[in-house]
Amino acid sequence: MKELGVYIHIPFCSSKCYYCDFVSFSNQDYKIAGYIDYLKREMDLYKEYLKDYTVKTIFIGGGTPSYLEGHFIVEILEHLDKNFNLKQVEEITIEANPGTLNGKKLYQYKGAGINRISLGVQSLNDRLLKSLGRSHTSMDFFRNYELIREMGFNNINVDLIFGLPDQTIEDCINTLKKVIDLGVEHISYYSLILEENTMMKKWYQEGRIQLPQEEIERQMYHRGIDLLKDSGYKHYEISNFSKEGFECKHNLFYWKLKPYIGLGIGAHSNISNKRFWNHSDFKYYYNSLDQGKIPISGEEIIDKDMEIAEYMILGLRLVKGINKKEFANRFKLNIEDIYKGVLDKHEKGGLLYTDHEWVRFTPKGLDLSNLVYVDLLP
Amino acid sequence: MQIDKQIKQSNVRNFSIIAHIDHGKSTLADRLIEKTGLLTSRQMQDQILDSMDLERERGITIKLKNVRLTYKAKDGEEYILNLIDTPGHVDFTYEVSRSLAACEGALLIIDATQGIEAQTLANVYLALEQDLEIVPIINKIDLPSARPEEVKKEIEEIIGIDASDAPLISAKDGINIEDVLEAIVNKIPAPKGDINAPLKALIFDSYYDTYKGVVSYIRVFDGVIRPGMEIRMMSSNKHYEVTEVGVTTSGQKPVKELKAGDVGYLVANIKNVKDARVGDTITDHNNPTANPLPGYKKVVPMVYCGIYPAEGEDYNSVRDALEKLQVNDASLVFEPETSAALGFGFRCGFLGLLHMEIIQERLEREFDLNIVTTAPSVIYKIKTKSGELLSIQNPTNMPDATEIEYMEEPIVAASIMTPTDYVGAVMELCQNRRGVFKNMEYLEETRVLIHYDLPLNEVIYDFFDALKSRTRGYASLDYELKGYQRSELVKLDILINGELVDALSIIVHKDKAYARGRNIAEKLKEEIPRHQFAIPIQAAIGSKIIARETVKALRKDVLAKCYGGDITRKKKLLEKQKEGKKRMRQIGSVEVPQEAFLAVLKYDDK
Numbered sequence: 001m002k003e004l005g006v007y008i009h010i011p012f013c014s015s016k017c018y019y020c021d022f023v024s025f026s027n028q029d030y031k032i033a034g035y036i037d038y039l040k041r042e043m044d045l046y047k048e049y050l051k052d053y054t055v056k057t058i059f060i061g062g063g064t065p066s067y068l069e070g071h072f073i074v075e076i077l078e079h080l081d082k083n084f085n086l087k088q089v090e091e092i093t094i095e096a097n098p099g100t101l102n103g104k105k106l107y108q109y110k111g112a113g114i115n116r117i118s119l120g121v122q123s124l125n126d127r128l129l130k131s132l133g134r135s136h137t138s139m140d141f142f143r144n145y146e147l148i149r150e151m152g153f154n155n156i157n158v159d160l161i162f163g164l165p166d167q168t169i170e171d172c173i174n175t176l177k178k179v180i181d182l183g184v185e186h187i188s189y190y191s192l193i194l195e196e197n198t199m200m201k202k203w204y205q206e207g208r209i210q211l212p213q214e215e216i217e218r219q220m221y222h223r224g225i226d227l228l229k230d231s232g233y234k235h236y237e238i239s240n241f242s243k244e245g246f247e248c249k250h251n252l253f254y255w256k257l258k259p260y261i262g263l264g265i266g267a268h269s270n271i272s273n274k275r276f277w278n279h280s281d282f283k284y285y286y287n288s289l290d291q292g293k294i295p296i297s298g299e300e301i302i303d304k305d306m307e308i309a310e311y312m313i314l315g316l317r318l319v320k321g322i323n324k325k326e327f328a329n330r331f332k333l334n335i336e337d338i339y340k341g342v343l344d345k346h347e348k349g350g351l352l353y354t355d356h357e358w359v360r361f362t363p364k365g366l367d368l369s370n371l372v373y374v375d376l377l378p
Numbered sequence: 379m380q381i382d383k384q385i386k387q388s389n390v391r392n393f394s395i396i397a398h399i400d401h402g403k404s405t406l407a408d409r410l411i412e413k414t415g416l417l418t419s420r421q422m423q424d425q426i427l428d429s430m431d432l433e434r435e436r437g438i439t440i441k442l443k444n445v446r447l448t449y450k451a452k453d454g455e456e457y458i459l460n461l462i463d464t465p466g467h468v469d470f471t472y473e474v475s476r477s478l479a480a481c482e483g484a485l486l487i488i489d490a491t492q493g494i495e496a497q498t499l500a501n502v503y504l505a506l507e508q509d510l511e512i513v514p515i516i517n518k519i520d521l522p523s524a525r526p527e528e529v530k531k532e533i534e535e536i537i538g539i540d541a542s543d544a545p546l547i548s549a550k551d552g553i554n555i556e557d558v559l560e561a562i563v564n565k566i567p568a569p570k571g572d573i574n575a576p577l578k579a580l581i582f583d584s585y586y587d588t589y590k591g592v593v594s595y596i597r598v599f600d601g602v603i604r605p606g607m608e609i610r611m612m613s614s615n616k617h618y619e620v621t622e623v624g625v626t627t628s629g630q631k632p633v634k635e636l637k638a639g640d641v642g643y644l645v646a647n648i649k650n651v652k653d654a655r656v657g658d659t660i661t662d663h664n665n666p667t668a669n670p671l672p673g674y675k676k677v678v679p680m681v682y683c684g685i686y687p688a689e690g691e692d693y694n695s696v697r698d699a700l701e702k703l704q705v706n707d708a709s710l711v712f713e714p715e716t717s718a719a720l721g722f723g724f725r726c727g728f729l730g731l732l733h734m735e736i737i738q739e740r741l742e743r744e745f746d747l748n749i750v751t752t753a754p755s756v757i758y759k760i761k762t763k764s765g766e767l768l769s770i771q772n773p774t775n776m777p778d779a780t781e782i783e784y785m786e787e788p789i790v791a792a793s794i795m796t797p798t799d800y801v802g803a804v805m806e807l808c809q810n811r812r813g814v815f816k817n818m819e820y821l822e823e824t825r826v827l828i829h830y831d832l833p834l835n836e837v838i839y840d841f842f843d844a845l846k847s848r849t850r851g852y853a854s855l856d857y858e859l860k861g862y863q864r865s866e867l868v869k870l871d872i873l874i875n876g877e878l879v880d881a882l883s884i885i886v887h888k889d890k891a892y893a894r895g896r897n898i899a900e901k902l903k904e905e906i907p908r909h910q911f912a913i914p915i916q917a918a919i920g921s922k923i924i925a926r927e928t929v930k931a932l933r934k935d936v937l938a939k940c941y942g943g944d945i946t947r948k949k950k951l952l953e954k955q956k957e958g959k960k961r962m963r964q965i966g967s968v969e970v971p972q973e974a975f976l977a978v979l980k981y982d983d984k
Contacts, residue, residue: 007942191938214933239938254942268943275946300946310945317940349910368910370935374956
């Protein structure tokens with residue numbers, strides 16, 4: 001049986017954050033029940049196609065999945081169990097926003113097999129939270145966190161963003177320290193990206209908000225890394241840290257180029273040398289399913305060269321790097337056969353480290369990874 | 379068909395159209411073609427005579443062509459009207475003069491809203507030199523701002539020809555086109571030529587055709603030319619057998635012969651346009667004329683630049699493309715050269731800046747090449763202390779300053795026509811460009827013609843754009859080479875990351891070196907993307923650094939987040955970034971974008 005990751009997209013939120021470019025909507029609560037029905041239909045369509053796969057990880061993301069009433073999540077996972085092989089599932093994550101969780105929901109999650117909670121905290125500075133358009137306060141986080149622990153969850157992630165408008169290094173480290181003190185198992189520590197078509201991008205272009213200078217922003221990153229490492233976290237991906245054994249198994253599917261299926265509007269899949277993505281619009285998504293078709297909006301065929309490039313680009317996100325032997329086993333080629341020139345160039349330039357076993361980014365390489373990635377593309 | 383029907387010489391009219399860019403030359407040509415029934419408008423591409431995309435986009439004509447129209451006039455006679463198109467830019471003055479030489483008359487189109495422009499005037503003088511009958515036509519009378527009476531007065535005052543009964547037309551709307559045809563018939567004289575004299579024909583354009591070889595457009599002055607004849611090019615004495623003669627109507631139509639007074643085309647197994655040069659006289663090899671037609675000269679390039687393949691582009695593809703272009707363009711010259719910074723490439727010579735830009739654009743568009751162009755240069759003359767006389771057009775070849783006795787640079791006589799409001803701005807610009815004021819003529823109350831002597835090396839740096847921007851596009855420029863003049867010139871070098879980039883070196887007047895050095899360094903700072911390391915950019919004269927800028931090191935270029943749904947999109951961003959790198963040249967460890975090489979072209983003398 002081949003291993004599979006499953007992503008389920010819940011595109012509903014209480015409000016849209018200013019930096020968010022995901023497929024998510026507020027004030028569309030009336031659509032929730034109908035959407036869950038269509039999600040189930042989509043699962044039905046995949047049943048036959050995925051019969052040789054065994055699901056290892058499930059990730060319910062959004063949007064804000066915890067915004068929904070708990071029974072919807074239970075229904076989703078029950079229906080998935082009917083259609084997919086879930087016997088060997090190791091990790092089921094749900095994304096949650098502070099302030100949306102309660103004892104009942106957590107009890108339902110637990111019953112449905114969810115064993116990992118990912119909290120979108122972003123910052124513990126209430127002023128910054130407000131400036132990001134977040135609908136919660138730091139206090140909401142502390143209360144929800146306690147509740148999650150009380151309900152017996154032992155694998156919690158906290159998402160944090162740094163490099164926020166007017167943020168200082170002190171502020172950034174402060175938030176990080178508080179989260180570390182709680183003893184969370186996993187921390188995602190992201191540099192803010194101003195995506196196209198977001199409010200924040202627009203404000204930035206209009207000069208209405210200022211971002212920390214590049215130098216400061218990189219100090220936030222590297223001082224954060226040092227602090228996290230000193231506190232017993234392993235830096236295992238460019239923006240991800242965990243206590244030993246608590247790496248996010250689902251995300252490792254992405255970075256190690258293992259097959260996954262995305263369900264729901266806008267969700268992406270990567271299976272059998274093909275990447276494809278669903279319609280991002282309820283109407284098209286529903287129409288396809290009404291006609292009994294998988295609701296795909298576009299696809300990209302991944303040829304051997306592209307597969308190798310993706311393997312490198314995604315694999316190098318992992319801090320321990322790419323194992324040369326694993327590369328050779330997968331592609332029946334030595335990494336040097338294809339990338340000798342690129343590896344030499346960037347080793348000389350101080351962005352890559354290589355030895356007989358591994359290829360990985362140097363600390364400087366983690367800041368300038370795109371310079372290497374560009375050379376890895378076919 | 380009527381083409382072969384014998385037409386009396388007295389019923390032939392050969393004419394050109396003189397007009398400023400945008401004044402409606404092509405549109406009028408289309409209307410004449412339409413009106414004489416050669417093509418229905420449906421068959422007609424928008425602007426028949428300008429068939430190259432680039433020309434059409436820029437609204438200018440590069441290759442001149444001709445078309446033969448048949449018109450039944452109000453007097454009941456049938457006339458052959460040969461329209462000979464002329465290129466419309468200062469770089470092509472010689473070509474213009476040759477096609478005018480093939481005519482007996484010229485239509486002068488003046489925009490009823492704008493009046494006469496410098497360029498038009500220059501071409502009118504060319505036409506008057508050839509003794510052509512000038513027929514003024516006032517166009518765009520459909521526009522509300524048209525002022526035909528004032529424009530008529532202007533024509534009479536400035537050019538000194540009678541414009542009282544000039545046709546008032548709108549080429550765009552097809553108004554009064556018949557008047558133009560009648561004016562051609564009635565005002566332009568019929569050709570005079572002796573059919574029985576030895577052959578004498580003028581080449582006014584040549585191009586290469588893959589199937590036929592070189593096709594030349596000719597005007598026969600004396601005698602007859604027909605297939606089977608042995609002809610001789612009088613400049614080279616080379617001889618060829620004529621395989622085809624014909625006329626251009628809707629496409630090329632072979633005819634039995636072309637005789638004195640006729641315009642048509644010639645095919646004679648000629649392999650290269652260099653052997654059928656514009657302005658040359660064709661005669662009968664076995665019965666040659668004693669005197670060739672006057673006015674032939676071999677055109678020489680005035681402006682040079684280096685053209686190099688961009689990173690990853692193939693040297694041979696660039697050479698092949700240049701060779702292909704040259705087959706059709708006898709005024710383009712090139713030879714291989716090597717640059718320490720750019721590797722193997724070509725030194726190319728052009729008639730002028732526009733010609734240079736056209737070639738660059740054609741290489742990129744028609745041949746899909748990525749090229750890097752170095753700063754344009756003129757030809758400098760150098761007397762060394764050892765008494766040697768050198769001509770250089772590549773700054774790299776300039777000897778050390780200590781070995782130079784003196785240098786000379788080319789000077790042009792420039793005529794700038796401008797509304798009086800901008801006289802100050804124009805003079806300031808010319809003054810900044812080391813111009814020497816000659817005189818100023820009031821053409822009318824609101825317009826003047828200013829004459830300056832300007833160093834050509836100032837004109838090639840962005841002068842035209844600067845002129846346009848200072849006069850809101852109203853000024854027009856015409857210039858011709860006047861001669862050489864001694865000048866204090868120095869070689870300005872640019873160092874990127876400590877390395878001298880020969881392709882960025884320029885020769886400038888010593889008083890301007892500091893300002894130019896600073897300007898270029900600042901421009902390069904904007905153009906060169908940040909690298910992992912800080913990049914110093916320096917401008918130097920000899921070993922003396924006169925300006926310095928730094929491109930700060932790149933600290934962050936990373937995709938912070940990359941999950942299942944991000945991969946396709948992020949890859950696209952990377953691919954875009956990679957695409958950008960393709961247009962770079964590696965200089966030492968620095969990647970320099972093509973645009974940076976253009977930075978030295980832009981003067982920015984605000």
